[in-house]
Amino acid sequence: MELEHQMLVSEYAQNVINNRPLKYGTRQSYIKIIKSLGIWETEISDLNCALIFDKVDQMRSHNVKKNVYICLRSVFKDLGIFNELPILEAAWLAVNRRVCIGVNTTRGFNLRKVIKNVFHILICRIEGVDPFAVVEIGTIDQLLFGN
Numbered sequence: 001m002e003l004e005h006q007m008l009v010s011e012y013a014q015n016v017i018n019n020r021p022l023k024y025g026t027r028q029s030y031i032k033i034i035k036s037l038g039i040w041e042t043e044i045s046d047l048n049c050a051l052i053f054d055k056v057d058q059m060r061s062h063n064v065k066k067n068v069y070i071c072l073r074s075v076f077k078d079l080g081i082f083n084e085l086p087i088l089e090a091a092w093l094a095v096n097r098r099v100c101i102g103v104n105t106t107r108g109f110n111l112r113k114v115i116k117n118v119f120h121i122l123i124c125r126i127e128g129v130d131p132f133a134v135v136e137i138g139t140i141d142q143l144l145f146g147n
Helices: 007-020 026-034 051-055 063-077 111-127 140-145
Strands: 090-095 100-104
Touching: 007 026, 007 063, 026 063, 051 063
Parallel strands: none
Antiparallel strands: 090 100
């Protein structure tokens, strides 16, 4: 999509966000993300991936970085200026190369089950047993307290 005249990010983003079938919360989130990056009053011609990488590198949370990239790729996809932004996966707790246990804190999780699964895999790994071949290695209390 070619822009006929110089346009601010705010004008373009408002137009795109309001004309797409997005949920209200997503619209608000996208605007908040773009404003938080400090590019809201920037001209679109001044945007590039290097500018975004500099801003995102200052962020601490993996999930915030992931959401920023999703937002920018979505809002500016017709312009193609952020096609090179990475696609970050969800944060995972890697136990070993074959098994990963995901902890999604936004939807809640059963911490007891997560801990039990982690201990199960670690103990199987220490004992040299395939974690998939073992159905049950004990209760969480047995694992944690030796009861």
